[in-house]
Amino acid sequence: MNIRPIKTEQDYNASIKRVEELWGAKKDTAEGDELDLLVTLIESYEMKHYPIAPPDPIDAIKFRMEQMGISRTEMVKYLGSQNRVSEILNRKRTLTLKMIKSLYKGLKIPAEILLD
Structure with a gap:
């Protein structure tokens, strides 16, 4: 086993x-240990060189709505009135702390994603 830090794209590949x-x-086993070490090194390299930005809050809400089969009408209980739902989903109004808490509790969307 000859494991070294991953410093270049060639090392990564x-x-x-x-x-x-x-x-x-x-x-x-020796191979299992080598695999574990390499995966850890690769993850570290990818986090540094290929960071993944957090999703947009509104996109996260729409994605969860699609996942759960929730309509805009059903979103009233999380965001307020039908008009408020429309404003939020069309990016004309920002989420309030109360809405964020409601979405977190009701739809299990992580609050850190919803905080813009």
Whole structure:
């Protein structure tokens, strides 16, 4: 096992290739340990070089609505009036703290995503 830090894109690609070779290695074996270490190094490299921005709050709400089959009419209980739902989903009004709490409790959307 010759594991080194991933410093370049070439190192990254070689590590990905090695993980593919080791995939399915049994836990608590030399290959399994190598796989665990490489995955950790790859994750660290990706977080630094390919960060994923948090989703847009309104997109997150729309996604959850789609996932759960919730209509705009049903969103009234989380956002207020039908007019308020329309304003929020059309980005004409921002979410209030009360709305954020309601969406977190009712739809399980993480508050950190809703805080813009």
